[in-house]
Amino acid sequence: xGSIVMEPNDIATYAGGSDAFRNFTAICTSxxxxxxxxxxxxxxxxxxxxxxLFLQFSIAAGIIILISLILKPFGQPxxxxxxxxxxxxxxxGLGRNTSFTKSVFPLRGFILLDIISSFGFMFYxxxxxxxxxxxxxxxxxxxxxxxGFSAVALPLALTMACFLLISCFFDxxxxxxxxxxxxxxxxxxxxxxxxAYLLSELKIINSEYGRIxxxxxxxxxxxxxxxxxxxxxxxxAPGDTYGTLSxxxxxxxxxxVIIFVVRPAxxxxxxxxxxxxxIKENYIIALFIGILITGFCCQATGLHIxxxxxxxxxxxxxxxxxxxxxxxxxxxxxxxIFMPVYFLKNGxxxxxxxxxxxxxxxxxxxxxxxxxxxxxxAFLASLYCEIPVRDAIALGLVxxxxxxxxxxxxxxxxxxxxxxxxxxxxxxxxxxxxxxVLTPSLRYIYNPSRKYVVYNKRTVMHSRCNSELRVIVCIxxxxxxxxxxxxxxxxxxxxxxxLDIYLLHLVELAGxxxxxxxxxxxxxxxxxxxxxxxxxxxxxxxxxNNNHGLVxxxxxxxxxxxxxxxxxxxxxxxxxxxSLVVVPFYKKLLxxxxxxxxxxxxxxxxxxxxxxAPCSVAILVDRGLLKSGPRPILASCSSFHxxxxxxxxxxxREVLAIAARMSxxxxxxxxxxRLLEKGSVSSGDVHERxxxxxxxxxxxxxxxxxxxxxxxEEVVMDGSGTVAAIRSMENSYELIMxxxxxxxxxxxxxxxxxxxxxxxxxxxxxxxASADFVGNTTILVVQQHTNVARQGNEINTxxxxxxxxxxxxxxxxxxxxxxx
Numbered sequence: 001x002g003s004i005v006m007e008p009n010d011i012a013t014y015a016g017g018s019d020a021f022r023n024f025t026a027i028c029t030s031x032x033x034x035x036x037x038x039x040x041x042x043x044x045x046x047x048x049x050x051x052x053l054f055l056q057f058s059i060a061a062g063i064i065i066l067i068s069l070i071l072k073p074f075g076q077p078x079x080x081x082x083x084x085x086x087x088x089x090x091x092x093g094l095g096r097n098t099s100f101t102k103s104v105f106p107l108r109g110f111i112l113l114d115i116i117s118s119f120g121f122m123f124y125x126x127x128x129x130x131x132x133x134x135x136x137x138x139x140x141x142x143x144x145x146x147x148g149f150s151a152v153a154l155p156l157a158l159t160m161a162c163f164l165l166i167s168c169f170f171d172x173x174x175x176x177x178x179x180x181x182x183x184x185x186x187x188x189x190x191x192x193x194x195x196a197y198l199l200s201e202l203k204i205i206n207s208e209y210g211r212i213x214x215x216x217x218x219x220x221x222x223x224x225x226x227x228x229x230x231x232x233x234x235x236x237a238p239g240d241t242y243g244t245l246s247x248x249x250x251x252x253x254x255x256x257v258i259i260f261v262v263r264p265a266x267x268x269x270x271x272x273x274x275x276x277x278x279i280k281e282n283y284i285i286a287l288f289i290g291i292l293i294t295g296f297c298c299q300a301t302g303l304h305i306x307x308x309x310x311x312x313x314x315x316x317x318x319x320x321x322x323x324x325x326x327x328x329x330x331x332x333x334x335x336x337i338f339m340p341v342y343f344l345k346n347g348x349x350x351x352x353x354x355x356x357x358x359x360x361x362x363x364x365x366x367x368x369x370x371x372x373x374x375x376x377x378a379f380l381a382s383l384y385c386e387i388p389v390r391d392a393i394a395l396g397l398v399x400x401x402x403x404x405x406x407x408x409x410x411x412x413x414x415x416x417x418x419x420x421x422x423x424x425x426x427x428x429x430x431x432x433x434x435x436x437v438l439t440p441s442l443r444y445i446y447n448p449s450r451k452y453v454v455y456n457k458r459t460v461m462h463s464r465c466n467s468e469l470r471v472i473v474c475i476x477x478x479x480x481x482x483x484x485x486x487x488x489x490x491x492x493x494x495x496x497x498x499l500d501i502y503l504l505h506l507v508e509l510a511g512x513x514x515x516x517x518x519x520x521x522x523x524x525x526x527x528x529x530x531x532x533x534x535x536x537x538x539x540x541x542x543x544x545n546n547n548h549g550l551v552x553x554x555x556x557x558x559x560x561x562x563x564x565x566x567x568x569x570x571x572x573x574x575x576x577x578x579s580l581v582v583v584p585f586y587k588k589l590l591x592x593x594x595x596x597x598x599x600x601x602x603x604x605x606x607x608x609x610x611x612x613a614p615c616s617v618a619i620l621v622d623r624g625l626l627k628s629g630p631r632p633i634l635a636s637c638s639s640f641h642x643x644x645x646x647x648x649x650x651x652x653r654e655v656l657a658i659a660a661r662m663s664x665x666x667x668x669x670x671x672x673x674r675l676l677e678k679g680s681v682s683s684g685d686v687h688e689r690x691x692x693x694x695x696x697x698x699x700x701x702x703x704x705x706x707x708x709x710x711x712x713e714e715v716v717m718d719g720s721g722t723v724a725a726i727r728s729m730e731n732s733y734e735l736i737m738x739x740x741x742x743x744x745x746x747x748x749x750x751x752x753x754x755x756x757x758x759x760x761x762x763x764x765x766x767x768x769a770s771a772d773f774v775g776n777t778t779i780l781v782v783q784q785h786t787n788v789a790r791q792g793n794e795i796n797t798x799x800x801x802x803x804x805x806x807x808x809x810x811x812x813x814x815x816x817x818x819x820x
Contacts, residue, residue: 033047033048033049034048034049034050035048035049035050036048036050036051046103046104049109049112052104052106052109053109053112053116055104056104056105056109056113056341056344057337057340057341059089059104059344060085060086060089060340060341060343060344061336061337061340063085063088063089064081064082064085064340064343066085067081067084067085067088068081074440075439075440075443075444076436076439076440077198077201077435077439078201079194079197079403079404079435080432080435080436080439082339082340082343082404083343083346083347083407083428083431083432084432085340085343085344085347086340086343086344086345086346086347086348086350087347087350087352087428087432088347089105089344089347089348090344090347090348090349090350090351091348091350091351091353091354092347092350092351092352092353095348105348110345110348113341113344113345113348114345116338116341117338117341117342117344117345117346118295118305119338120334120337120338120339120341120342121305121306121338121342121408122291122292122295122305122306122309123291123309123330123333123334123338124306124334124338124339124342124404125306125309125310125313126291126309126310126312126313126330127313127326127327127330127331127334128193128197128310128313128405129309129310129311129312129313129314129315129316130313130314130316130323130326130327131193131196131313131323131327139211139215140215140218140219141215142385143212143385143387144212144215144216144218144219145216145219146381146384146385147212147216147219147378147381147382147385147395147399148215148216148217148218148219148220148223149219149220149223149381150377150378150380150381151190151216151217151220151374151377151378151381151399152188152189152190152220152223152224152227152374152377153223153377154373154374154376154377154380155187155188155369155370155371155372155373155374155377156184156185156188156227156373157373158369158370158372158373159183159184159185159187159188159366159369159370159373160181160184162184162365162366162369163180163181163183163184163366166180166362166365166366167180170362172358172362173358175420176358176359176362176420176423179418179419179420179423180362180363180366182413182418182419183363183366183367183419183423183427184366184370185227186406186409186410186413186427187366187367187369187370187371187427187430188224188227188370188373188374189220189221189223189224189225189227190217190220190221190224190374190399190400190401190402191217191221191402191403191405191406192214192217192218192220192221193403193405194401194402194403194404194405194406195213195214195217195398195399195401196214196217197401197403198398198401198403198439198442199213199214199398200561200563200564202439202442202443202446203563203564203567204446204564204567205560205561205564208571209391209394209395209446212387212395213395213398213399216378216395216399217399220399246302247301247302247303250301250302250303251303251307254294254297254298254301254303254307254308254311255311258294258308258311258312258315259311259315262290262312262315263315263316266287266315266316266317266322267317269283269322270317270321270322279321279322279325283322284325284326284329287312287316287322287326290312291309291312293308294308294309294311294312295308295309304412306408324508324509339404342404346407346411346428349421350424350425350428351425352425352429354421354422354425355422355425355426356422359422359423359426360426363422363423363426363427363430364426364429364430367426367427367430367431367434368430368433368434371400371430371434371438374396374399374400375396375397375399375400376396377396378392378395378396378399379392379393379395379396382395382396390445390446391446393445394442394445394446397438397441397442397445398438398442400434400435400438401435401438401439402431402434402435403431403435406431407428407431410424410427410428410431411424457785458573458577458578458579458614458615458616458785459579459580459615459616459654459657459784459785460579460580460616460654460657460658460661461616461653461654461656461657461784462579463497463579465496465497466496466497467497468497468498468499468500468552469491469493469497469498469499469500469579469580469661470500470502470576470577470578470579470580471488471491471499471500471501471502471578471579471580471581471582472502472504472569472572472573472576472578472580472581472582472615473488473501473502473503473504473582474504474506474569474581474582474583474584474605474609475503475504475505475506475536475584476505476506476584476601476602476605478535478536479622480584480622481536481539481540482539483584483620483622483778484582484584484620485539485540485543487582487620487735487778487780488501488543488551488582489543490640490642490662490665490668490735491658491661491662492661492662492664492665493547493550493551494550494664495549495550497661498549498550498551498552499547499550499551499552500552500554500576501540501551501552501553501554502554502556502572502573502576502578503536503537503540503553503554503555503556504556504557504558504568504569504572505533505536505537505555505556505557505558506558506560506565506568506569506605507533507557507558507559507560508559508560508561508562508565508601509559509560509561516557516558516559516560517556517557517558517559517560517568518556518557518558518559519554519555519556520533520537520555520556520557533555533557536555537555540553540555541553554576556568556572562600562601562604562605563604563608565601565604565605565608566605566608566609566612566613569581569583569605569609569613570609570612570613570614573613573614573615574614578615579615579616580615580616580617580618580658581609581613581615581616581617581618582618582620583602583605583606583609583617583618583619583620584602584619584620584622585602585606585619585620585621585622585760585761585769585779585781586599586600586601586602586603586606603760606619606760607759607760610740610760610783613785614785615785616654616782616783616784616785617782617783618658618780618781618782618783619740619760619761619765619780619781619782619783620778620779620780621761621765621768621769621778621779621780621781622778623769623776623777623778623779639667639669640665640667640668640669640734640735641669641671641732641733641734641735642659642662642668642669642670642671642733642734642735642736642737643670643671643672643673643729643732643733643735643736643737644656644659644670644671644672644673644736644737644738645673645675645725645726645729645736645737645738645764645768646672646673646674646675646696646739647674647675647738647739647742647746647748647749647764648688648689648692648742648743648746649688649692649739649741649742649743650688650691650739650741650784651739651740651741651742651762651782651783651784652692652738652739652742653691653692653695653739653784654739654782654783654784655737655738655739655780655782656672656695656696656699658737658780658782659672659737660699660702660703663703663706663708663709666708668708669708669709669710670708670709670710671709671710671711671712671733672699672709672710672711672712673712673713673714673725673729674696674711674712674713674714675714675716675722675725675748676713676714676715676716677716677746677747677748688743716747716748717747718747718748718750718751719747719748719749719750719751719752720751721748722748722749722752722764723752723767726764726767726768729777730777731777733777734777734778735777735778735779735780736768736777736778736779736780737779737780737781737782738762738764738765738768738779738780738781738782739762739764739781739782739783739784740760740761740762740765740781740782740783741762741783742762742763742764749763749764752764752767760781761781762781765779765781768781769781
């Protein structure tokens, strides 16, 4: 027989308050009843430890997933589903059925649930630490300090005032009245990791608003920690004050050892790790052992079990190679195995029906007043700092978020007997109410993509002929660099219209707490000691040096989760008034293609950019040709063949404007292939048809005298004819450009949209980029700025003619017609 000492309060609560269990401090279980022989041997698997534990795992994770799916239309975060799932399995829900509880959640199984939930708590806070950036403290300014300080000071004052009013005007039980100051303080503080978690889940962590919220929450967290520490010291007896100071000193000592001993070892591992290769499994295992050791040391010295793993996680650099590898190994098993058990164990001791109405009436108002205080504190401070009203409201809401950290704090307060079980239950309910109300409100009030649609005419087609063309170039890996530089070279930078290039190296942050947008300063001498971003920047430095005066490069590194990576791209495009964003296609068609993880990241980013970009977007499909040699291919080849497939619509008109820039290069041979439906222009929209005709006429007029430009009209009967026209282009061009969106009702696309797998390329772009399209032709799929496309803005004819030698006495370029 073996025994494990448990918390008597939890056992008594879970046992329904029976006096028979109140004196129990240990529960015994037989070592022989661990593995079941199976139902075919007439044994009940639920009487054995391992089958029972597996069933509890399944039920806990399953109920959370089910509730999450049900609440998803209401905009609820995952933490609400997790807490609610645990409560529904406890005595407040299914646990009220005695047969269900005795079979699935017997008292003897409570021991293992407690142990596994402790593992989950350690790993959860280790992951939070990995995802935190301690250097965010350097970014705290007067604005974020004022907001963060007000978000704690005002609720602290209001909750203490509420406590005094309740004590004076209501008949409150003295024991309960003694708990109210502690409850008021606990409901006034907030946790930075939980704010970061919500911002990441809402996909707004990269926005300027998100950065302010994170800095302010860090200030609030530090200020709240100071308040709680001073409160503990002031309420301790003289003999206990020494113990409290010893605990604080021990915590500082543990943090110092981890920072100055463990962190250098981790950094040594990073330096030893070859760039671009996965981290060694031995390093990952060593870190996992470190989590357990730091948890043990903290528990042995009187600290909370999560403190050591949290500090250990903070010392590990976020992102690749170590941070991302650790999160990849731990995230799913922690989120969907360990943490559901934690919420299950918490829910098993939460009995809403056992709480008296008087406790509800006293504790719940204090919690709600604390939430209002946080909101108005952040809101008024934001208005004082001249933040827009809508953003100020959003800041007030997001600084109210509560989650696992608060739940753990409430649990710790209950175990330390600073609050009783009834107060603990009410605080859990208030957590659910506050988070459940503010998250949908925040989703409704704050939409970061709203600001991307306020500007119009951000296209190549509407760019001025005598001003620079501003282009955002997105790079995910070094293999994207040569083809991107060659495309920029093809855009024909001139003294009248130079290129202003904003280079973004997009790096996935395997975390949630601190995305970074790092601007780099270019130097004339490339640095060969740089990281992967440095190598990319050096290539663009060389490109700028080779085109001195015609190209200006402004490099950035954006480190963020892939779900929010587009915010950095769209924000820079908006601030810098860019006309075009160039992004790589996620699916390389060469044998040495990218990994599935890289493809997923690029695809997510591209779809978000296409949906929200404040300017035109071009997706560059790398087929391998434009990356040969150290010099740009346009500078080394005598003839570069470019084709434009024109079906009509705003995207194809944007393609024609890009082609007009390219036609100014002396070694570019440009062919415009216009597909006609049964001898007429394919378009059901009369206005669109007029715009298409005008664009083509202006283009032909601008190309007078340029005999390197050919215009061809193809007569197509249906979708099969369109495919035949595309097949006829194989191995004839180095670059083919096409619009992304076309009229779905057109006969030209009949049958082509049914099997469209890659929506980001459109029907025609997917055919060109497919493996069936033989050759190394590079594909450029263009989407015009959505606002301009909706309004049907007309083309700026001067933009078609700039950089072109126009002769008044020249004849029109030849037209060829051939039916297919």
